[in-house]
Amino acid sequence: MNDVSAPSVKGLIDSTINVLEVRELSVHFAGRGRWRHRREVKAVDGVSFDIAQGEILALVGESGCGKSTIALSVMRLLVPTSGRIISGGEDLATLRGRALRRARRRIQMIFQDPFGSLNQRQSVYDTVVEPLIIHQLGATSQERRSMVMDALDLAHLRPPERLAEAYPHELSGGQRQRVAIASAMVMRPELVIADEPVSMLDVSARAGILRLMMDLRDRLGTSYLFITHDLAVAWMVADRIAVVYLGRIVEIGPATQIVDEPAHPYTRALLSVSSGEDIGADGAVTDVLPGETPSAANVPPGCRFHPRCPLFVQLGEPAICRSEDPALRIVLARRSSAYDRPPGVHQSACHFANEESS
Amino acid sequence: MSLLDIEDVSVDYRIGSGSLRAVDHVSLRVEQGEALGIVGESGCGKTSLGLAVPMLLPANASISSGSISLGGRELVGMSERELNQLRWTEVAFVFQGAMNALNPVQRVDRQILEAITAHDSHADREVAGARVLELLELVGIAAARAKSYPHEFSGGMRQRAMIAMALACRPSLLIADEPTTALDVISQAQILALLDSLRRSEGLSLMMISHDLSAIKRVCDRIVVMYAGVVVESGTTEEVLGRRGRPAAAQHPYTKALIAAHPDLGGARSLAQGLSGHPPDLSVPITGCRFADRCDSAMEICREQAPASLSVSPGHVAACHLARRLVP
Structure with missing residues (x-):
C-alpha cells in the first residue's frame, strides 16, 4: 500500500493496514428483452482497489458508471457476480446471515438525500440509537444514550441534548446530513461509504459537511469510500481518486496527481x-x-x-x-x-x- | 433600450393568514443578445423572479410592486390573452427538471410540432415539420432520432429536446431555471455549450438561474447575486467571479462566501469555512442587512440599517456597508 498522500499521521492512521481490499469485483444484471436477445448489463466489470486505514478514496464518475453499484456491493446490499471484498480478514462477498451482520458493523453508509433517508416521524435520538439496538450494542439504555450523545457531539450537532429531541423537519439540509453522519459514527465504523453526501446540499452547507468528515478521519482514523460525480470535490477531500467509466476504473492515483x-x-x-x-x-x-x-x-x-x-x-x-x-x-x-x-x-x-x- | 427591464419588482406569497415577500424590490436588465446569470441558494427568490417575467407565478403569489417590460411592452397587468401571445414567441422558458415534463407516450417530434402549431394554427404542416427537424439539429439531435419516445433519450437529450421546444417560436429571450442541475458533468457541459452557441448564432438573450457558479461563469456575461429576496451584488461575470487569471473582485461577503464554497481545481486545495446559520425568515419585516447574522464582518450599523447599493466600479454594484469603490 502506498503512503504517498498519507494524511498527517495521528496515531490512529496506519496506511500500511488495509481496511478494505476489493479484487476483480464484477456485478452483472440480467438485461431486458426476449431471452435469445437478452444482454447482460455489466454494471461493474472487474474492479480492484484498496483503502488503507484513515484513507479517503474517492470514486469519481458519471451516473450509470457503476460507482454506486460498487458501494452497494461493499455494503453487501447487492450480491456481486464475482470477485472478493476483503475486510477484517473476511470475504464479504461470500458471507451470509449472522456473520454478515457482524461484519456490517465495521462498514456504515451515508446516502445522498438527507431529506429522504431520515424517517420523518422519528426524533434524531431514535434515528441515531436505532443501529445500536439492531446490533445489540450498549448494555443499558443509559449506556446507549451516552453513545448517542457522543455521536451527536462528534457530528457537531450541538448541544446534543437539545438536538436529540428534534425531528427532521426542524432541521436544515446540512443538519440532517449531520444526523446521517452521527447514526453512522455511533457504530464507530472502520469504513464509511459516503454516496454523494453533499450533492443535494446548498453550496454554503457543503464545506461544513466535508470538513466534518475529514475531521472525523483525523480524530478517529475512519476510512472513507467517497462517491461523487464532482472531480473538484473529490480533489478537495480525497487522498486518492479512482475515475470510473462504464463499470471499470480507468485511472487511479493520488488526488493531486490525477488533477x-x-x-x-x-x-x-x-x-x-x-x-x-x-x-x-x-x-x-x-x-x-x-x-x-x-x-x-x-x-x-x-x-x-x-x-x-x-x-x-x-x-x-x-x-x-x-x-x-x-x-x-x-x-x-x-x-x-x-x-x-x-x-x-x-x-x-x-x-x-x-x-x-x- | 434593454430587451428585458425589471424595475423595483416585489413578489409576495400568501401563506396561511400572513404573507412572505420572496422578491423584495429587485431591479435588473437583460440587453439584447446578453446572457445574464442569477445566482443564489435555495429560497433566495431567484426562481420566483424567473417565474414573474412570463407571469407564471403560482396562484398564491402576486407581483405587489414594480414593472416588467419586455421589448418595450409592460407585462404587469397584461391580460392573460395578450400574455399567451408573448409566451413562447417572445419569451420562452426551460424549467428545472424540464426534461421530465415531456409527454412519455408521444414521440418527441410531435411534441415540438405541437408547440409550433399551438401558436400558429395556420402553420403549414410541411413547413412546421421541416422546422422541427431544423430545431432538433440545432440542439444536436440527429433527424433519425426525431421519432423517438422520451424514454429512449438520455437525460441530456431530453433536456436538449426541451430547449428545441422552447426555441420553436423563435423567442428573443430564453429563461432557463437550473437547466443543468439534474445532469451529469459531461452532459452539463454539453448543454451549457449549446446555450452559449445558440446565443452567439441565433442572437438569443438568456436569463439563466442557477445555484451553480461554475455554470454561470461558463455562459453568462453578467451576474446578479440574490440573497433572501434582494440583489446583494451584480456586475460582469469576469469582474465578480474572476476568469482567465483575473482574480474575483466580489465585494459582498455573501458572494465571497459562495465563491469560496465552490471548490476550484485551479485554486488552493483547502476547504472553505462554509456559512453557518440560515437565511432570515422572510415572513417578518427585517431591519438592517439581511446577511448580517451570518456575516463575519458584521458591524453595528449592519443590524440597524439596510445597506444601499454602491457602484464599486462601472457596472459593478454591491449592497454592503463595507463595499468600497474599486480603484481602477
Missing part, C-alpha cells in the same frame, strides 16, 4: 469541464466530449472509451484501441513532474497513457 497530470483521456475530459478550461480565448464555450456514455449492456469492444475518445482520433484511430481492452498500467512520471512517489501508485487504463499529450 495535475491526468493520464487517461476521459479524466482529462472530466477535468476540463470541471475547471472551466473548455472556455475558449474569446469566452466562447468550446467543444466538450461528444456523445453519450454507451449503455452497460453494450460495452464497446477494445477500449470501452474509444468511440468518444479525442486521443483516439488525434492518434489516427490506432487499431489496438478497437481490438484490445487496456488494463491498468503504471503511469510513468513526467520529467517535469513535481511528484516524488513510489512506482505503481498512479495507474491508467489507456494504451497510450504514457504518450505526451498535446
Whole structure:
C-alpha cells in the first residue's frame, strides 16, 4: 500500500493496514428483452482497489458508471457476480446471515438525500440509537444514550441534548446530513461509504459537511469510500481518486496527481469541464466530449472509451484501441513532474497513457 | 433600450393568514443578445423572479410592486390573452427538471410540432415539420432520432429536446431555471455549450438561474447575486467571479462566501469555512442587512440599517456597508 498522500499521521492512521481490499469485483444484471436477445448489463466489470486505514478514496464518475453499484456491493446490499471484498480478514462477498451482520458493523453508509433517508416521524435520538439496538450494542439504555450523545457531539450537532429531541423537519439540509453522519459514527465504523453526501446540499452547507468528515478521519482514523460525480470535490477531500467509466476504473492515483497530470483521456475530459478550461480565448464555450456514455449492456469492444475518445482520433484511430481492452498500467512520471512517489501508485487504463499529450 | 427591464419588482406569497415577500424590490436588465446569470441558494427568490417575467407565478403569489417590460411592452397587468401571445414567441422558458415534463407516450417530434402549431394554427404542416427537424439539429439531435419516445433519450437529450421546444417560436429571450442541475458533468457541459452557441448564432438573450457558479461563469456575461429576496451584488461575470487569471473582485461577503464554497481545481486545495446559520425568515419585516447574522464582518450599523447599493466600479454594484469603490 502506498503512503504517498498519507494524511498527517495521528496515531490512529496506519496506511500500511488495509481496511478494505476489493479484487476483480464484477456485478452483472440480467438485461431486458426476449431471452435469445437478452444482454447482460455489466454494471461493474472487474474492479480492484484498496483503502488503507484513515484513507479517503474517492470514486469519481458519471451516473450509470457503476460507482454506486460498487458501494452497494461493499455494503453487501447487492450480491456481486464475482470477485472478493476483503475486510477484517473476511470475504464479504461470500458471507451470509449472522456473520454478515457482524461484519456490517465495521462498514456504515451515508446516502445522498438527507431529506429522504431520515424517517420523518422519528426524533434524531431514535434515528441515531436505532443501529445500536439492531446490533445489540450498549448494555443499558443509559449506556446507549451516552453513545448517542457522543455521536451527536462528534457530528457537531450541538448541544446534543437539545438536538436529540428534534425531528427532521426542524432541521436544515446540512443538519440532517449531520444526523446521517452521527447514526453512522455511533457504530464507530472502520469504513464509511459516503454516496454523494453533499450533492443535494446548498453550496454554503457543503464545506461544513466535508470538513466534518475529514475531521472525523483525523480524530478517529475512519476510512472513507467517497462517491461523487464532482472531480473538484473529490480533489478537495480525497487522498486518492479512482475515475470510473462504464463499470471499470480507468485511472487511479493520488488526488493531486490525477488533477495535475491526468493520464487517461476521459479524466482529462472530466477535468476540463470541471475547471472551466473548455472556455475558449474569446469566452466562447468550446467543444466538450461528444456523445453519450454507451449503455452497460453494450460495452464497446477494445477500449470501452474509444468511440468518444479525442486521443483516439488525434492518434489516427490506432487499431489496438478497437481490438484490445487496456488494463491498468503504471503511469510513468513526467520529467517535469513535481511528484516524488513510489512506482505503481498512479495507474491508467489507456494504451497510450504514457504518450505526451498535446 | 434593454430587451428585458425589471424595475423595483416585489413578489409576495400568501401563506396561511400572513404573507412572505420572496422578491423584495429587485431591479435588473437583460440587453439584447446578453446572457445574464442569477445566482443564489435555495429560497433566495431567484426562481420566483424567473417565474414573474412570463407571469407564471403560482396562484398564491402576486407581483405587489414594480414593472416588467419586455421589448418595450409592460407585462404587469397584461391580460392573460395578450400574455399567451408573448409566451413562447417572445419569451420562452426551460424549467428545472424540464426534461421530465415531456409527454412519455408521444414521440418527441410531435411534441415540438405541437408547440409550433399551438401558436400558429395556420402553420403549414410541411413547413412546421421541416422546422422541427431544423430545431432538433440545432440542439444536436440527429433527424433519425426525431421519432423517438422520451424514454429512449438520455437525460441530456431530453433536456436538449426541451430547449428545441422552447426555441420553436423563435423567442428573443430564453429563461432557463437550473437547466443543468439534474445532469451529469459531461452532459452539463454539453448543454451549457449549446446555450452559449445558440446565443452567439441565433442572437438569443438568456436569463439563466442557477445555484451553480461554475455554470454561470461558463455562459453568462453578467451576474446578479440574490440573497433572501434582494440583489446583494451584480456586475460582469469576469469582474465578480474572476476568469482567465483575473482574480474575483466580489465585494459582498455573501458572494465571497459562495465563491469560496465552490471548490476550484485551479485554486488552493483547502476547504472553505462554509456559512453557518440560515437565511432570515422572510415572513417578518427585517431591519438592517439581511446577511448580517451570518456575516463575519458584521458591524453595528449592519443590524440597524439596510445597506444601499454602491457602484464599486462601472457596472459593478454591491449592497454592503463595507463595499468600497474599486480603484481602477
